[in-house]
Amino acid sequence: MVDLKVKVHNLEFKNPITLASGTCGFAREMADFFDPAIVGGFFLKGSTLKNRDGNEYPRMAETPSGMLNAVGLQNKGIDYFIENIYPEIKDYDTQLIINVNGSTVEDYIALTEKVNELDKIRGIELNISCPNVKEGGMAFGVSCPGAEMVTREVRKVYDKTLIVKLSPNVTDISEIARAVEGQGADAVSLVNTFLGMAIDAETRKPKLSTITGGLSGPAIKPIALRMVWQVANAVKIPVVGMGGIMNAADAIEFMLAGASVVQIGTAVFKDPTLPVQIINELEDYMLRHKVQSVNDLIGELQI
Amino acid sequence: MVDLKVKVHNLEFKNPITLASGTCGFAREMADFFDPAIVGGFFLKGSTLKNRDGNEYPRMAETPSGMLNAVGLQNKGIDYFIENIYPEIKDYDTQLIINVNGSTVEDYIALTEKVNELDKIRGIELNISCPNVKEGGMAFGVSCPGAEMVTREVRKVYDKTLIVKLSPNVTDISEIARAVEGQGADAVSLVNTFLGMAIDAETRKPKLSTITGGLSGPAIKPIALRMVWQVANAVKIPVVGMGGIMNAADAIEFMLAGASVVQIGTAVFKDPTLPVQIINELEDYMLRHKVQSVNDLIGELQI
Amino acid sequence: MAKKFVADFVVVDNKPLNATNFLIKARSNSVLPTILPGQFVNVEINDAKEIFLRRPFSVFEVDYNQNTISMIVKILGRGSKKLTEIEAGCNISLVYPLGKSFTYPAATDKVLLIGGGSGVAPMLFLAKESGLDKTQVDILLGARTKEDHIDVESYSKYANLHYATEDGSLGEKGFVTQHSVFVNDLNKYDKIYACGPDGMMRAIAKVAKAADVFCEVSLENLMACGFGVCLCCIEPTNKGNLCVCTDGPVFNINELKW
Amino acid sequence: MAKKFVADFVVVDNKPLNATNFLIKARSNSVLPTILPGQFVNVEINDAKEIFLRRPFSVFEVDYNQNTISMIVKILGRGSKKLTEIEAGCNISLVYPLGKSFTYPAATDKVLLIGGGSGVAPMLFLAKESGLDKTQVDILLGARTKEDHIDVESYSKYANLHYATEDGSLGEKGFVTQHSVFVNDLNKYDKIYACGPDGMMRAIAKVAKAADVFCEVSLENLMACGFGVCLCCIEPTNKGNLCVCTDGPVFNINELKW
Ligand SMILES: Cc1cc2nc3c(=O)[nH]c(=O)nc-3n(C[C@H](O)[C@H](O)[C@H](O)COP(=O)(O)OP(=O)(O)OC[C@H]3O[C@@H](n4cnc5c(N)ncnc54)[C@H](O)[C@@H]3O)c2cc1C
Numbered sequence A, B: 001m002v003d004l005k006v007k008v009h010n011l012e013f014k015n016p017i018t019l020a021s022g023t024c025g026f027a028r029e030m031a032d033f034f035d036p037a038i039v040g041g042f043f044l045k046g047s048t049l050k051n052r053d054g055n056e057y058p059r060m061a062e063t064p065s066g067m068l069n070a071v072g073l074q075n076k077g078i079d080y081f082i083e084n085i086y087p088e089i090k091d092y093d094t095q096l097i098i099n100v101n102g103s104t105v106e107d108y109i110a111l112t113e114k115v116n117e118l119d120k121i122r123g124i125e126l127n128i129s130c131p132n133v134k135e136g137g138m139a140f141g142v143s144c145p146g147a148e149m150v151t152r153e154v155r156k157v158y159d160k161t162l163i164v165k166l167s168p169n170v171t172d173i174s175e176i177a178r179a180v181e182g183q184g185a186d187a188v189s190l191v192n193t194f195l196g197m198a199i200d201a202e203t204r205k206p207k208l209s210t211i212t213g214g215l216s217g218p219a220i221k222p223i224a225l226r227m228v229w230q231v232a233n234a235v236k237i238p239v240v241g242m243g244g245i246m247n248a249a250d251a252i253e254f255m256l257a258g259a260s261v262v263q264i265g266t267a268v269f270k271d272p273t274l275p276v277q278i279i280n281e282l283e284d285y286m287l288r289h290k291v292q293s294v295n296d297l298i299g300e301l302q303i
Numbered sequence C, D: 001m002a003k004k005f006v007a008d009f010v011v012v013d014n015k016p017l018n019a020t021n022f023l024i025k026a027r028s029n030s031v032l033p034t035i036l037p038g039q040f041v042n043v044e045i046n047d048a049k050e051i052f053l054r055r056p057f058s059v060f061e062v063d064y065n066q067n068t069i070s071m072i073v074k075i076l077g078r079g080s081k082k083l084t085e086i087e088a089g090c091n092i093s094l095v096y097p098l099g100k101s102f103t104y105p106a107a108t109d110k111v112l113l114i115g116g117g118s119g120v121a122p123m124l125f126l127a128k129e130s131g132l133d134k135t136q137v138d139i140l141l142g143a144r145t146k147e148d149h150i151d152v153e154s155y156s157k158y159a160n161l162h163y164a165t166e167d168g169s170l171g172e173k174g175f176v177t178q179h180s181v182f183v184n185d186l187n188k189y190d191k192i193y194a195c196g197p198d199g200m201m202r203a204i205a206k207v208a209k210a211a212d213v214f215c216e217v218s219l220e221n222l223m224a225c226g227f228g229v230c231l232c233c234i235e236p237t238n239k240g241n242l243c244v245c246t247d248g249p250v251f252n253i254n255e256l257k258w
C-alpha cells in the first residue's frame, strides 16, 4: 500500500485531494454523492461576518475550457454557519477548513475570532483574492502591504493553521507569497480565479451582471501550475495548489511543481465524484511508479 | 456595403482583421494560403538586432484550449530581414508592422533606427512583453518605469506609428498602458502570452525546454478581453486587441470591448485561412446588425 | 439531503418530435431512485469542442421497469444541438435526480398545466403522475406555430388538451396567457403549474397572482453545477437569493420577486 | 513558396491494419496538387474535447484519379486514437501538402528504405513512386513483434521486403540496425531513406554517417502550425535551427547535429 498522508503545518490530511472553496458548498452538498471521509478535506464556501446576497444574476458564463463566475461571496454570515451548518458537518471524518473573507481588516479579525471557537475547524483559508467583491477581497491580495497587513492582524488572533489564499492577478506572485510568509502565514494556497470577462456579440452586452468575473477551470491550469512552481521555490511554508485540476495527472503535476495538497474546484461541476476518482488514480499512479509516500512527489519535478 | 476601414493613429487598415506577431511568420508563409491583400495587415515575426537561435527544443506543449510556446524570438536579425525578406513582401497591398525586440534599450533604439528606413513598414510594434527570453522582453513590460523608458527612447528616434505591446502578466495593465501613452506611444496592443507551464506527470519533467512558456489561444480569451476593456477605458490612444480570437464573434467582442484592430494569433495554426473567413463573417454580422462602419462597433459594449 | 448520482446511461432512443425537439431516452445499469415531475438531470455533452459544462434538462418520463429516463431536448445552442445528434447505443453521463418537484395536487383539485416549448416535458410528466382524473386536468400548450408543437395526443387520456399558437395554426391564436382557458376560467382551478420561457412564466405569474390562484412555475436559470454548490443559478425570493437547482427549479410565484 | 490548402475531405475508408495502425483514406472535392513521398498533411481531430491543435501525418498514398489521400495512423495518444475512430462519410479537415519530399533516387541507384512503426507509410510511398526496378530497392521494416507489423506484401512488386522484430517473431530478431541488410550490405546502397522513431533514426544516421552513405531521414518533431510560422518544430542543423515542417521533415543526415 502507498501512503497518501500529508501535512500542511499542523493539519494532517489523510490524502492530498481536497475540495476548493466555493465549489463544494459546505461539504454536505457533496455528501449527497460520496462519503466525505474519503477525501483529504473541504475548503468550505467563503464566509463573511454578515449575510451577503452576492451579485445579481447572471453570475456565470461558460468559456473555452473554463467558466467565469461572479457569485460575489453569497453566504448567510458566520453566525448562521455556526448555528446551522457547523453542527451538521463537524463530525465528518476529514479536515474542514473555513474560507474567511472581509471588506476590512476588522471584518477578517472578527470573523477569525468566531471561527477560533470552532473545535473541528482546525484551519482557516484567508481569502484575500476574491475578484468578485467591490470592497476588500482581491484588493488586499494584489499588493504586498495589503496582504501583509491582513495576514499580520489575523495571525495575532489565530493560533491554528493559517493558510493565505493568493490572487493570480499580480505581476509577481512569489513576492506576495513571501510577504505573507513573513507575517506568519503557515501555508499559502493558490490560485484563486483570474479576472476575466465575456461579451455576447449578438446582444453586445456583458454576459455577467458584474461585467467582469473570475475565470476557473482547465483553461487556467498552465498559469496556475507555473505560479505554484514559482511560489514553492520562493517560500519555505507548504503550498496548497489549485487551478483547473480535472484528473489525477493534473493533481500530480501540481504536486511535482511543489503543492503539498491540491484542491479540486470547478471540475466537480462536471463530475461531483471526481475527487474520489482522483484519489484512486493517484494510488494507481504511485503503485505504478513505485512511489511510497505522496511526500516523495511534492516538488519532485525533474529539471 | 459596409465600411471596414479603421485607423490606428496614422495607419489605415482596410479592415480590422490582422495577423499577430510570431504566428504569421513574415507574411509570405500566409501567402501560400491566401492573398495577403485581403487582410488588414500583418504584425511580422519578432525581430532582433542580431541573429537569435531561440530556445532549445521542445518549444511547445498543447494545453486545454490553448498552447504554450517557448520559441524565444528565433530570427535571423534585422539585417537579414532587410536584405532578404523585406524586398519580397514590401509590395503586399496591406499594412506590414514590424515587431521589435531588444535585450537592452540600446538594442531597441538601434533596431528602430534601421526599421525607420523601410518605406513600406509604416509602424512598429514595440514588444516589451515576450515571456520567453532571458534578458529584456517581459522585464521591461511588467513595470511602469521599464515600459516608460523603452517607449520614451524609441519614440525619440521614430516618427511613424509606434504601437507598444503589453504583457498581461501584471497586476494592473491599465497603469502600464497609461505609462506608455504618457511617453508618446501612438497605440497599445495587448495581450502577449501569459507565463505558464506544463509538466508530463509520467516522466515528471517539464514539457518545455525552458520550463515555463507563453500561453495563448482561446483559453486566455476571457482574461485578454477583460484587459482590452480595462485599457480601452484607461487610455485615449487606440487599442489593438488579441488573445484567443477564433472566429468573428470573438473579434467583435474585442472590438466592442474597445479594440480598433484585432490580431489573429494561435488560431491560424488551426486554420491558416481563418483571417479571411473572419473578415467575411464580420461583414455578414455588420449587415445583419445594420452597422455601417466598424468604427460603430469599437467600444460599443452596452452596459 | 437526498442521495444523488453520477452515472453513464446508455441511450436507447433518440427521435425527433419536430424540427427542433428530440426525445432522448437513456437506460441506467442501476436501479433508479424515485424521480418526480419538475426534477431534472444534468447531462454531459460528449465530444463537443468548447463545451465545458453539463446542460440541465427536465425529466419527461421515468420507467422504473426499464430503468430509463427520458427528456425532451430542444435545440437552442451548441450543446443542445450536439446532444440531439447522439446515437442509440452511446453512453451519456447524467447527474441525477436534481431539484425539487412540483407540489402534488390534492385528490380533489382542479389543475391547469401550462407548457411552453420544451417546457411541456415536466407538464406531461406531472399530468401522468398527478393521480387525478382526466376531468380535473387541463393542459395548455403554447408554441409559435403548429409545426413547433409536439404531438401529445397520447396524453389526452390524462388531461384535456388545449393549444395556443402565435399564428393560429393550431388551437387558439395568441400567447397562452391570451387563451380562453387561461383568460376566462382561471379561478376554477385550484392549482396552476407552468414551465416554459422566462417571459411566459412571468406573464402567467402576473395574472395568477392577481387572481390569487396557487401557481408554481419552473425556472431555467443558467447553471454551472446543478447541485447547489456554485450559487450561480440564483433567483431573488422573499427568503433571499435561492438556488434554482436545489431550492427550485419549481417555485411558488408568491415566493418570487416578480 | 508553393501553394497550400485547407479543405474538408470526406473519409472514404478507415480500416485497421493491425491492433494499433489504421489506414485512413479521404477524398477531396478539388483536384489535388502534386504530393510527393515525405510530405505530410496536418489533420484536424473532430469533436475531441481538449485537443486543440492539428496532428501531422505523412502521406501514404495519393490517387489523383479518385482525388484521395491516404495515411497510416498509429494510436499514440488521444488525438491519434480519436482519429482512428472516424467513420467513412465523415468530414475531415486537412492542411496540405506540407513539407519537403525525399530526394528522388537517380535511375541507376540502389536504395534501402527503412521504416519503423507508422514510419512505413512514406517508405512505401517512396518505393512505389521511385520509378526504380524492384531489384534496385530493398525495404527493411522494423517492429516489436510480428503483430506490430503491417501487411505490406503487395509492395513486393516494387521492392524486396525484409523484416526485423525485437522478439524474432517475423524476419530477423533485433532492431533494424542489427538486421543483415543493414549491417552487412550498407555500402552497396547509393541512398538510404528512413522514417520512424527518433531513436531509430539516430541509430541509422550514426552508422550511415560512419559508412559515408547518402542518407535521408524523416523527423517527427512536435508541431504547432505545420507551415513554418510558429518555429516550434525546430531541429538544430549546420544552417542553424531549421523548421522540420518546411525545411524538412526530410533531412540529409549530414545537415543534422546528431
Ligand atoms: C432546470 C432546467 C430544466 C431544463 N429543462 C429543459 C428541457 O426539458 N428541455 C430543453 O430543451 N431545455 C431545458 N432547459 C434549458 C436547457 O438547459 C438549455 O436549453 C441548454 O442548456 C442550452 O444549451 P446550449 O449549449 O444548447 O446553449 P448555449 O450554446 O450554451 O447557449 C445558447 C444561448 O442560449 C442561452 N441559454 C443557454 N442556456 C440557457 C438557459 N438555461 N436559460 C436561458 N438561456 C439559456 C445562452 O445564454 C445563449 O445565448 C432546462 C434548463 C434548466 C435550468
Ligand SMILES: Cc1cc2nc3c(=O)[nH]c(=O)nc-3n(C[C@H](O)[C@H](O)[C@H](O)COP(=O)(O)OP(=O)(O)OC[C@H]3O[C@@H](n4cnc5c(N)ncnc54)[C@H](O)[C@@H]3O)c2cc1C
Pocket (backbone or CB within 6 Å): D040, D055, D056, D057, D058, D059, D071, D072, D073, D074, D075, D076, D077, D078, D079, D080, D081, D118, D119, D121, D219, D220, D221, D222, D223, D249
Ligand atoms: C511530419 C510528421 C509526420 C508524421 N507521420 C505520421 C504517420 O504517418 N503516422 C503516424 O501514426 N504518426 C505520424 N506522425 C506522428 C503523429 O503526428 C503523432 O503520433 C500524433 O501527433 C500524436 O498525437 P496524439 O494526440 O495521439 O498524441 P498526444 O496525446 O498529443 O501525445 C501522446 C504522447 O506522445 C508524444 N508525442 C505526440 N506527438 C509526438 C511527435 N510528433 N513526436 C514525438 N512524440 C510525440 C507526446 O509528447 C505525448 O507524450 C508524424 C509526425 C510528424 C511531425
Ligand SMILES: Cc1cc2nc3c(=O)[nH]c(=O)nc-3n(C[C@H](O)[C@H](O)[C@H](O)COP(=O)(O)O)c2cc1C
Pocket (backbone or CB within 6 Å): A020, A021, A022, A023, A045, A046, A047, A069, A071, A073, A099, A127, A130, A165, A191, A192, A193, A215, A216, A217, A218, A220, A242, A243, A244, A245, A263, A264, A265, A266, A267, C230, C231, C232
Ligand atoms: C463558482 C465559484 C465560486 C468560488 N467561490 C470562492 C470562494 O468563496 N472563496 C474562494 O477562496 N475561492 C472561491 N472560488 C475559487 C476556487 O476556490 C478556486 O480557487 C478557483 O476556482 C480555481 O480552481 P479551479 O480551476 O479548480 O476551479 C470560487 C470558484 C468558483 C468557480
Ligand SMILES: Cc1cc2nc3c(=O)[nH]c(=O)nc-3n(C[C@H](O)[C@H](O)[C@H](O)COP(=O)(O)O)c2cc1C
Pocket (backbone or CB within 6 Å): B020, B021, B022, B023, B045, B046, B047, B069, B071, B073, B099, B127, B130, B165, B191, B192, B193, B215, B216, B217, B218, B220, B242, B243, B244, B245, B263, B264, B265, B266, B267, D230, D231, D232
Ligand atoms: C508560437 C508563438 C510565437 C510568438 N511570437 C511572438 C513574437 O515574436 N512577438 C510578439 O510580440 N508576440 C509573439 N507571440 C504572441 C502573439 O503575437 C499573441 O500576442 C498571443 O499569442 C496571444 O494571441 P492568440 O491567443 O490569438 O495567439 C507569439 C505567440 C505564439 C503562439
Ligand code: FES
Pocket (backbone or CB within 6 Å): C222, C223, C224, C225, C226, C227, C228, C229, C230, C231, C232, C233, C234, C243, C244, C245, C246
Ligand atoms: S447551479 Fe450551482 S448552485 Fe445552482
Ligand code: FES
Pocket (backbone or CB within 6 Å): D222, D223, D224, D225, D226, D227, D228, D229, D230, D231, D232, D233, D234, D243, D244, D245, D246
Ligand atoms: S510547426 Fe510551426 S514552424 Fe514548424
